[in-house]
Amino acid sequence: DGGITQSPKYLFRKEGQNVTLSCEQNLNHDAMYWYRQDPGQGLRLIYYSQIVNDFQKGDIAEGYSVSREKKESFPLTVTSAQKNPTAFYLCASSIAYGPTDTQYFGPGTRLTVL
Amino acid sequence: GQQVMQIPQYQHVQEGEDFTTYCNSSTTLSNIQWYKQRPGGHPVFLIQLVKSGEVKKQKRLTFQFGEAKKNSSLHITATQTTDVGTYFCAGKPRGAQKLVFGQGTRLTINP
Numbered sequence: 001d002g003g004i005t006q007s008p009k010y011l012f013r014k015e016g017q018n019v020t021l022s023c024e025q026n027l028n029h030d031a032m033y034w035y036r037q038d039p040g041q042g043l044r045l046i047y048y049s050q051i052v053n054d055f056q057k058g059d060i061a062e063g064y065s066v067s068r069e070k071k072e073s074f075p076l077t078v079t080s081a082q083k084n085p086t087a088f089y090l091c092a093s094s095i096a097y098g099p100t101d102t103q104y105f106g107p108g109t110r111l112t113v114l
Numbered sequence: 115g116q117q118v119m120q121i122p123q124y125q126h127v128q129e130g131e132d133f134t135t136y137c138n139s140s141t142t143l144s145n146i147q148w149y150k151q152r153p154g155g156h157p158v159f160l161i162q163l164v165k166s167g168e169v170k171k172q173k174r175l176t177f178q179f180g181e182a183k184k185n186s187s188l189h190i191t192a193t194q195t196t197d198v199g200t201y202f203c204a205g206k207p208r209g210a211q212k213l214v215f216g217q218g219t220r221l222t223i224n225p
Contacts, residue, residue: 041217
């Protein structure tokens with residue numbers, strides 16, 4: 001099956017701990033994205049990557065870090081510097097980085113920081 | 115920064131009633147995309163509009179892109195319980211480097 005996988009589906013962490021969210025795609029897409037979704041709000045872009053070994057900050061990058069060492073993988077680390085990390089995190093990919101390129105979303109990871 | 119505004123934020127209808135959500139931008143959009151997110155799920159692409167005044171239909175769903183390319187709408191005729199979810203628009207405002215998502219309209223339906 002082709003698609004995007006995110007793991008785990010639910011994640012609990014203690015305050016002050018860093019946590020890494022996994023995102024893998026086998027669609028052979030060049031571009032990948034991380035979004036944060038809070039209740040009643042839309043999707044806010046955290047980081048995006050147009051191509052392997054390159055990534056750019058989105059609108060709310062503070063307290064997050066990413067890497068793009070492989071085309072199919074784009075992990076997101078939520079650091080202890082993120083003040084309010086509890087949220088639903090969505091990874092997406094598109095064939096290329098362009099506004100007309102359809103984004104395909106993974107199932108999401110719901111992070112709760114206790 | 116550039117924003118894409120979506121209204122209403124919430125809409126509750128009786129099954130069989132129609133539903134419309136609107137997407138507005140203060141600047142011209144190069145395109146508009148619509149996504150649907152079921153409760154507990156992830157956004158799924160529905161359609162993309164690119165041309166001024168464009169209208170596309172998918173069964174009971176009608177999508178429009180305004181003549182000035184600053185607004186768009188999604189209309190659902192005779193809603194069914196399977197239509198429940200949050201509908202997002204997304205577009206690239208002039209001067210923006212990336213796609214911007216609206217806040218979404220959450221549709222609930224009374225069967």
